Amino acid sequence: LEANFSVIEKENGKKNGLIAVLHDVTEQERIEGERREFVANVSHELRTPLTSMKSYLEALLDGALNDPDIAPQFLQVTSNETDRMIRLVNDLLQLSKMDARDDHIVMSEVNLINLMHHVIDRFEMSNKQENIQFKRKLPDEIISITGDRDKLVQLMDNMISNAVKYSPEGGVITVALKKEKQRVIISVKDEGVGIPKENLPHVFDRFYRVDKARSRSLGGTGLGLAIAKEIVEIHGGSIWVSSDWGKGTTFWFSLPVNGEVVNTHD
Numbered sequence: 001l002e003a004n005f006s007v008i009e010k011e012n013g014k015k016n017g018l019i020a021v022l023h024d025v026t027e028q029e030r031i032e033g034e035r036r037e038f039v040a041n042v043s044h045e046l047r048t049p050l051t052s053m054k055s056y057l058e059a060l061l062d063g064a065l066n067d068p069d070i071a072p073q074f075l076q077v078t079s080n081e082t083d084r085m086i087r088l089v090n091d092l093l094q095l096s097k098m099d100a101r102d103d104h105i106v107m108s109e110v111n112l113i114n115l116m117h118h119v120i121d122r123f124e125m126s127n128k129q130e131n132i133q134f135k136r137k138l139p140d141e142i143i144s145i146t147g148d149r150d151k152l153v154q155l156m157d158n159m160i161s162n163a164v165k166y167s168p169e170g171g172v173i174t175v176a177l178k179k180e181k182q183r184v185i186i187s188v189k190d191e192g193v194g195i196p197k198e199n200l201p202h203v204f205d206r207f208y209r210v211d212k213a214r215s216r217s218l219g220g221t222g223l224g225l226a227i228a229k230e231i232v233e234i235h236g237g238s239i240w241v242s243s244d245w246g247k248g249t250t251f252w253f254s255l256p257v258n259g260e261v262v263n264t265h266d
């Protein structure tokens, strides 16, 4: 706590009052500390791929370029690192836009079930090799909410791509939607590595990773869940996680529906 005092004097010089202004500096310090940590994290995240690219480029310049066995492989590594930096910068831009509330949010009537089938179809097509199986527990009806379609697609994308990333070969991913009166609850369950209990409260923090090396090798930016949380919150919902270390993880999020769930069989 910080205090500033001012003495109130009358015209004849007599003191007849005191004003004390108290500031809560702990909150300011906390925000400043978080900002500093964020900048340090961003710098570190960018330096890692840059350092790696630099060493591969140097090796190429030192002669590896003329070795047809090595050159394509080294170029591929630098290309992958570039991709990761682009992903990271895109994620950062998106987060900062959402922070500043100047992101273009286009609300419209969105059919959630269609949207979920659409996203899962896409993952099913692109994960045939890993033999990942998708199970859908989605009601066979139209469930509409008011939301930003692109953002909701990204939300589903982030949740399912994590489930895929941390699943073993042949794992089953179950995507479910449950209706309640005022909201729907969507869950994405995997049979992957799981998250230790002590790490659970932090997984939505920016750049937090349970296993840094694993996340990096899978191409993660450490921002996917932070973005997911922002998207859920701008829709007025909440997000949470439960996990059994070694058995699998379930991410849940709720989205409010206006009044009753729009519910028409067709």
Ligand code: ADP
Binding pocket: 162, 163, 166, 190, 192, 193, 194, 195, 203, 208, 209, 210, 211, 215, 216, 219, 220, 221, 222, 223, 224, 225, 226, 249
């Ligand atoms: P990343 O890009 O590293 O995946 P995220 O923000 O998406 O970043 O996730 C943060 C961390 O939470 C991950 O690094 C991982 O440790 C953990 N995590 C997220 N989803 C899962 C999951 N389905 N199973 C196990 N761990 C997960």
